[in-house]
Structure formats: structure tokens, C-alpha cells
Amino acid sequence: MVGKIKRARQKLHHGAVRVEAEKAPVTAQLKELNTVLKPAARPEPPQDRPAEKTPDPKAFNFPKGIFAGTKITPETLVQTLKFDEPSPLRTTKQAAEEQKGREEKKQQSKKEKMKERRERWLNKISAIKVAREQQVALERRKATPVVGDMQVLADALPELTQLLPSVRESATASAQRRHKGLVRKKAEPTDYYQMKPAQKRKLLETEASRFSEAMKDPTFKANPLAAIGEHLRKRLRQEDEQS
16 A cells, blocks of 8 residues: 655635634724723613503504415315317327328329429419419509409409399300300311212212213203303302301
8 A cells, every 4th residue: 555645735826804803803902992991880870661562463463474364265276177188099090191191202203203393383383473464454453544443342242143043044044055156066178188088979979960960951062161150150159058
């Protein structure tokens, strides 16, 4: 065993000044001097002091505590908090849906993600375009003299078709008729190369029958040019009636 060498520690700070310890001997010396210099004090005659009044407890009774006078029953302290406790079925459903959504996100390919991003971008562009068109229309309506912006009132008021059933029925019937009128049969091609085989055959048969009728006509034999002109006029009249 090796003994420890004790070294004197160097004090880095001065000790604190003790004011009370220094003043104590001075005050003691002053008291001794006063007792020596002062003459003996004469005893004063006792004076009759008035009897101290004892406080009446009934006159003024201040409570010791702030809540000393309050009375609280333990029934009022017992309260139950009402809150919606999540049912275990709901929590399991939510967890299953979240897990399903994560799996779907994980299973998405790069093309699907690019497609979704493109659709979101197109929707954003269309929304900006619609908002700009609405702003331009609003400025145009505000610029109209005297009338001002009546579109807000027009949007708020209902239409007559919504109020009157007869007008509603007539409007629906007219819309259906208009829709039926708009749906027309597709025009058949007049070019021979664009015709279908059945249409070509029908055209050849009609032309052959007309040629045979023209050859049998006595007016064609007498004056061929006049007969051809009359035939062309009839054909043009028929086409005009059909159209």
C-alpha cells in the first residue's frame, strides 16, 4: 500500500467578508461604555394603565380560510365525462382500409403514377382556364352600362320549367323532338368509287332501265336532243324533291 501525499490546496478566491461577525464585538464594546458612563436611572412610579379590551368573538369573526364557509357535498364532486369511445370494429375496419390503401399504392406501376400525375395536371389546367373565363365574363358583365351584373340574380332565380309542370312537360317534349330532328340518316355517297356493291348494282339497274325506256321512246327517235333535255329536267326535279 502506498500512502497518499497530502498537499496544501491553493485558494483561488478570497474569503467572503462577514459583516455581522465584525460588528458584533464593536456593539458589545459600545454597550459596555454606555453602562459605565450613564448614571443610575431613577425608578419611575408605576402609572395606572387602562385595562386592555378583550375582543368580542361574536362581534367580528373572520374566517381562517377562503373556502371556510362553503359547503361542498361529495356527490357534486363525482362527475363522468362523456366522450365517444372508438369501437374495436371501427378501428379494425380503419386499419384494414389503411393497409389496403398502402398495398394499392405499393402495387402501382410507374406508368400508372405518371398517368395519375398527368390527370391531376390537366384537371388543374382546366380549373385555371374555367376560372379565367369566369373572371373575363364577370368583367364583361360589369362593364355593361345601366344593367350591371345580373348573372348573380339569374343564377339565384328558378326557371319556369321548374315551377310549372305543364311548361316542364312541353319543354321536355320539344327537346326530345329537337333531338329526334337533329338525328338524320347518313347521306349516301354519290361518288361511284365510294359506293357499296349493293348501291352500285342498284344504280346500274336504274340506269339500264332508263336507257331502255329512252331507246323505246318515239320522241327520242324523232328528236334525240329534246328527249335527253326533258329527261335531265325530270331527273333534276326529282332530286330537288327528295332533298
